[in-house]
Amino acid sequence: MRRNCALTPGQLLKFYIALVCLSLTVATGFLLAGVKIILIFTAIELTAVTIGFLIYCRHALDFEEIEISGTRLLVRKFIAYKETVIEFNTHWARLSQPGEHEKIFFIEQTGQKVEIGQFLRREQFKNLISELRPYLG
Known part of the structure; x- marks a missing residue:
């Protein structure tokens, strides 16, 4: 994204x-x-x-990237030349359901929380959540 x-x-x-x-x-x-x-x-x-x-x-080069490999979920964010990489276990990670007019949602797991979706339009937002749900526990 x-x-x-x-x-x-x-x-x-x-x-x-x-x-x-x-x-x-x-x-x-x-x-x-x-x-x-x-x-x-x-x-x-x-x-x-x-x-x-x-x-x-x-x-201009900001992005968010989600990579799923087996039981590993890797979220990479590059915002204002600062890269953040957070790793989750797909069995324990959960998606927070965004509110009606919220532009972001969270992936969370025992104390770790990362916000995703700030670069998406509303219709892309729902597609991403529906694509991620089957992979998470």
């Missing part, structure tokens, strides 16, 4: 470079025309865009 992102970090970098070149070209044109104040606004614009793109890139 992956985050729905329109651009990969590589595509975003190309777009960012084009945006910076265009902004600096326009700012240089105004500077040559004698309007020096435009440099301040260009710097503010590029700073804001840079911060926004950095936040976007930080989460």
Whole structure:
């Protein structure tokens, strides 16, 4: 399950470079025309865009992965460049039934609990739960 992102970090970098070149070209044109104040606004614009793109890139590669192998259930989450891996036994793991409007559910087993489903649409959510149930005890 992956985050729905329109651009990969590589595509975003190309777009960012084009945006910076265009902004600096326009700012240089105004500077040559004698309007020096435009440099301040260009710097503010590029700073804001840079911060926004950095936040976007930080989460563009986020994913959740569930792997079932025999009696082993492995949940791997990669959120904001931090990877978490939790292992469950399929005989003891349980699914928490999500509420009507909840966007996530939990897989839990004796003190361990992990939230799953933050990247899914509602119709995918129910399919995932129905696929997981037969494997869990």
